[in-house]
Amino acid sequence: xxxxxxxxxxxxxxxxxxxxxxxxxxxxxxxxxxxxxxxxxxxxxxxxxxxxxxxxxxxxxxxxxxxxxxxxxxxxxxxxxxxxxxxxxxxxxxxxxxxxxxxxxxxxxxxxxxxxxxxxxxxxxxxxxxxxxxxxxxxxxxxxxxxxxxxxxxxxxxxxxxxxxxxxxxxxxxxxxxxxxxxxxxxxxxxxxxxxxxxxxxxxxxxxxxxxxxxxxxxxxxxxxxxxxxxxxxxxxxxxxxxxxxxxxxxxxxxxxxxxxxxxxxxxxxxxxxx
Amino acid sequence: xxxxxxxxxxxxxxxxxxxxxxxxxxxxxxxxxxxxxxxxxxxxxxxxxxxxxxxxxxxxxxxxxxxxxxxxxxxxxxxxxxxxxxxxxxxxxxxxxxxxxxxxxxxxxxxxxxxxxxxxxxxxxxxxxxxxxxxxxxxxxxxxxxxxxxxxxxxxxxxxxxxxxxxxxxxxxxxxxxxxxxxxxxxxxxxxxxxxxxxxxxxxxxxxxxxxxxxxxxxxxxxxxxxxxxxxxxxxxxxxxxxxxxxxxxxxxxxxxxxx
Numbered sequence: 093x094x095x096x097x098x099x100x101x102x103x104x105x106x107x108x109x110x111x112x113x114x115x116x117x118x119x120x121x122x123x124x125x126x127x128x129x130x131x132x133x134x135x136x137x138x139x140x141x142x143x144x145x146x147x148x149x150x151x152x153x154x155x156x157x158x159x160x161x162x163x164x165x166x167x168x169x170x171x172x173x174x175x176x177x178x179x180x181x182x183x184x185x186x187x188x189x190x191x192x193x194x195x196x197x198x199x200x201x202x203x204x205x206x207x208x209x210x211x212x213x214x215x216x217x218x219x220x221x222x223x224x225x226x227x228x229x230x231x232x233x234x235x236x237x238x239x240x241x242x243x244x245x246x247x248x249x250x251x252x253x254x255x256x257x258x259x260x261x262x263x264x265x266x267x268x269x270x271x272x273x274x275x276x277x278x279x280x281x282x283x284x285x286x287x288x289x290x291x292x293x294x295x296x297x298x299x300x301x302x303x304x305x306x307x308x309x310x311x312x313x314x315x316x317x318x319x320x321x322x323x324x325x326x327x328x329x330x331x332x333x334x335x336x337x338x339x340x341x342x343x344x345x346x347x348x349x350x351x352x353x354x355x356x357x358x359x360x361x362x363x364x365x366x367x
Numbered sequence: 368x369x370x371x372x373x374x375x376x377x378x379x380x381x382x383x384x385x386x387x388x389x390x391x392x393x394x395x396x397x398x399x400x401x402x403x404x405x406x407x408x409x410x411x412x413x414x415x416x417x418x419x420x421x422x423x424x425x426x427x428x429x430x431x432x433x434x435x436x437x438x439x440x441x442x443x444x445x446x447x448x449x450x451x452x453x454x455x456x457x458x459x460x461x462x463x464x465x466x467x468x469x470x471x472x473x474x475x476x477x478x479x480x481x482x483x484x485x486x487x488x489x490x491x492x493x494x495x496x497x498x499x500x501x502x503x504x505x506x507x508x509x510x511x512x513x514x515x516x517x518x519x520x521x522x523x524x525x526x527x528x529x530x531x532x533x534x535x536x537x538x539x540x541x542x543x544x545x546x547x548x549x550x551x552x553x554x555x556x557x558x559x560x561x562x563x564x565x566x567x568x569x570x571x572x573x574x575x576x577x578x579x580x581x582x583x584x585x586x587x588x589x590x591x592x593x594x595x596x597x598x599x600x601x602x603x604x605x606x607x608x609x610x611x612x613x614x615x616x617x618x619x620x621x622x623x624x625x626x627x
Contacts, residue, residue: 116419121452128414129458138458142412146459149409154460236409242435251415251436255428258419264431 094346102184109181109250113257126250128241136160139247140294145238148229168298172305176285176292177345182245186285189276209330210280210287214339217286221293228290240290245269286329286341296340304344306337309360317360323348333361393554394542396440398426399447399472400454400463410461411437417453417462442539442555449515449538475537475555479529484552486529490594510541510553525598
C-alpha cells in the first residue's frame with residue numbers, strides 16, 4: 093500500500109512550511125525559504141517556473157539560479173512528477189476538498205462518488221495547461237515581473253504559512269487559494285492541478301523514456317485490463333491508468349496501484365522505469 | 368500634453384516605460400544589496416526568504432499593487448540593522464549575494480528636512496518655534512547618535528548641525544529614532560529616486576517630499592539671529608567674567624598597559 097506513505101510525505105511537507113519560519117525565528121538557518129525557493133543545508137531548490145520567468149523577465153542567466161534547478165530536474169527525471177503527487181501542500185488540500193465533495197455527492201445527493209473531470213480528454217487538458225504556462229511566461233517577459241508566481245499554489249501556501257507564523261495574519265493572496273478551493277469544492281472538481289498549475293506543467297516536461305511511470309503488466313493500450321476499472325475511479329488526474337500511465341498529467345501518486353490491488357490480490361498495475 | 372491618458376500612452380509606447388515597475392516612495396526601501404529597481408522586479412521571485420530570515424523583522428512584504436509580495440524595509444516602523452543575513456540567501460541574486468560589508472550597502476540616502484529638524488530649528492530661533500510640535504528646546508542630534516557609521520555617514524557641522532554625507536548607506540535607523548512627528552525630520556530617499564526619466568508613475572508623489580526636503584523653505588523674522596551669526600554670538604558670550612577652573616587630582620599613567 094502506497095497511500096499511507098504518500099499521506100505521511102504530504103503531511104510532512106505541509107508541516108515543514110510551518111516549521112521553517114519557527115526555526116528561522118530562532119536564528120537556525122540550516123533550512124530557509126518557502127516553496128518558491130528553498131535551501132536545505134546549502135542545497136538550493138527553486139521552482140523551475142520561477143527560474144524560467146526570471147530568465148525571461150530579466151534577460152539574464154545567473155549561475156546560482158541554474159544550480160538550484162539541478163535537484164528538482166533530477167527528481168522529476170528519475171521519479172516523475174512526484175512533487176505534485178507526494179509533496180505539494182496544495183495537492184493535500186485539494187485531496188481533502190475532493191474527499192469532502194465525494195462525501196457530499198454520496199451522502200447528500202445520493203450520486204456516485206466518481207465524476208468525469210472538467211476537461212475529460214488528457215490531450216486537451218495538457219494543451220490548456222501548457223497554453224497557460226506559455227502565456228504566463230510571455231506575459232512575465234513583456235511586463236518584467238514573474239507574474240505566474242502569483243498563481244503558484246504551493247508557493248503562496250508556504251508564504252502564507254510563514255506570514256501566519258511570523259505575524260499571525262494572512263495576506264490577501266490567501267484569497268486566491270480559498271477561491272480555487274471553493275471552485276473545486278462546488279463547481280469544477282480538481283481543476284487547478286489538472287488544467288492550470290504552472291509548476292506542475294513545468295515539472296511534467298522533465299521526462300525521459302526511463303522516468304518512473306505507471307504501466308499495466310497485461311493488456312494495456314486502450315482496453316481496460318479488468319471489468320471494474322477501479323484505477324480510473326481512483327485517479328485524481330482523471331486518467332485511465334492502464335493505458336495513460338505515461339501521460340504528462342500523471343503525478344505518480346500511486347492511487348491507481350493501490351486501487352488495483354485493493355481487493356483481489358496483487359494487481360496488474362505497477363511502477364516501471366528507474367523507480 | 369496635458370491629457371493624463373495620452374501622456375500615459377506616450378510613456379509606455381514611445382519611451383518604453385513600464386508602469387508596473389519602478390515605484391519609488393520615500394522611506395520605502397529595498398533590502399540591502401538590492402539591484403536596481405527594474406531588474407529587481409524581474410529577478411525577485413517573491414519567495415520571501417529575506418523576510419523570513421530577518422532577525423529584526425525589519426523587512427515587510429508589499430501588499431496589493433504592482434509590487435505585491437516583494438520585500439520592503441519601512442524605516443519609520445523598523446529600520447534595517449545591517450546584519451546582512453538576507454543578502455547571502457537570495458536565490459536569484461536580486462539581492463547581491465556577494466555583499467557582506469555593511470558599509471558598501473546603498474539602500475538609499477538620508478536627507479534631513481532643515482525646516483523641521485529640531486537641531487536646525489533651535490539654532491535658527493534659539494528656542495523651538497510654536498509650530499515645531501514639541502516644547503523641548505535642545506540640540507537633538509539623535510540621528511548622529513544612533514547612526515551605525517557616525518562621523519562617516521552623518522557628520523556634525525560646527526559640532527552642532529547633523530549633516531548627511533555620501534557615505535550614508537540608507538539603513539534608516541535615524542528615521543526610526545527621529546523624534547519629530549508626524550513627518551520625520553530625516554527621511555531616506557531610496558537609491559535611484561533621482562533618476563526622473565526612469566522612475567515610475569509613483570514618483571511624482573514622492574517628488575513633492577523630495578523637493579521640500581531639499582529646500583529649507585522657511586523665511587524668518589530678520590531680527591532673530593541664526594546660523595553663523597548665532598554661533599558667533601554664542602562664542603562671544605563670556606559667562607560670569609571668569610572661566611571656572613577644573614581641578615583633576617588624577618594623573619594618567621604614562622604607560623597604559625601597567626594598570627595593576
